[in-house]
Amino acid sequence: MSADPRVSVHPDSSVLLAAIAARLITKLVDTQDRYGEATVVLTGGSTGIGTLEALAASSARRAVNWAKVNVWWGDERFVEADSDERNSRQAARALLDDLPLDPERVHVPGAAGEFATADDAAADYARRLAEAAAREHAADYSDHRPDEPGALPRFDVLLLGVGPDAHIASLFPEMAAVRETEKLVVGVENSPKPPPSRISLTLPAIRSAEEVWMVVAGEDKAGAVGLALAGAGPVQVPAAGARGRSRTLWLIDAAAAAKVPVELVRKEPASA
Numbered sequence: 001m002s003a004d005p006r007v008s009v010h011p012d013s014s015v016l017l018a019a020i021a022a023r024l025i026t027k028l029v030d031t032q033d034r035y036g037e038a039t040v041v042l043t044g045g046s047t048g049i050g051t052l053e054a055l056a057a058s059s060a061r062r063a064v065n066w067a068k069v070n071v072w073w074g075d076e077r078f079v080e081a082d083s084d085e086r087n088s089r090q091a092a093r094a095l096l097d098d099l100p101l102d103p104e105r106v107h108v109p110g111a112a113g114e115f116a117t118a119d120d121a122a123a124d125y126a127r128r129l130a131e132a133a134a135r136e137h138a139a140d141y142s143d144h145r146p147d148e149p150g151a152l153p154r155f156d157v158l159l160l161g162v163g164p165d166a167h168i169a170s171l172f173p174e175m176a177a178v179r180e181t182e183k184l185v186v187g188v189e190n191s192p193k194p195p196p197s198r199i200s201l202t203l204p205a206i207r208s209a210e211e212v213w214m215v216v217a218g219e220d221k222a223g224a225v226g227l228a229l230a231g232a233g234p235v236q237v238p239a240a241g242a243r244g245r246s247r248t249l250w251l252i253d254a255a256a257a258a259k260v261p262v263e264l265v266r267k268e269p270a271s272a
């Protein structure tokens, strides 16, 4: 089961970031009301980190019980733990360091120095995901996740930025990682965007999320967004392969929407 994309276009990137932050707060609060906890998968990149900065600027973030939020990453750069290139480090600076999170619920992928290769760090991340899935099953979230227990915990909402080349997470066009159909996490070498070594969830792992939110701003992304929504293949256009089980939401600004087929666009008001 997967949900067809729905597109919401916001007038500019600052409105977009504030709107994504507001949606995320609501999503986390609603999920916690129902299940007591909530799980978010974060993305790096300009819109991903911008969303966290917008969340940090919103007093409504206090509506969330952050001690009961599980945090994972869709991808991470395989560099030293203290490198500013790490998506998790940028997220910590933008927001996470200021939240009362439970450190046991924050699952940062391994770094260079802790693991010899990106593949080793990917295997460790996959093992931790499987352990979380087993814990959830033991705690009996049966009404939340009716399937048999898998190797992934439930992802209530998974955020994805999109590169100008249409990559998502660290799944780049035509590379082995985007063709992966078995593994849920892979090491990536020779990424066309630096740094070259990375760890990434694969398309099957991304598609396990209940909701996938594609968060994209800027003119340089218009071609990638247009192709993804016009039905391109995921090997050439990885963003086209991202789907949530119950919702696939494209949250984009007007510049990124310039090449989206008009019948797919729902414009949000410029002011309320």
Ligand SMILES: O=C1O[C@H](COP(=O)(O)O)[C@@H](O)[C@H](O)[C@H]1O
Binding pocket: 043, 044, 045, 046, 047, 048, 075, 076, 077, 087, 160, 161, 162, 163, 164, 167, 168, 169, 170, 193
């Ligand atoms: O390298 C990465 O790039 C993508 C997109 O980043 P952007 O700056 O073009 O928005 C990001 O989603 C991914 O997490 C990151 O590792």
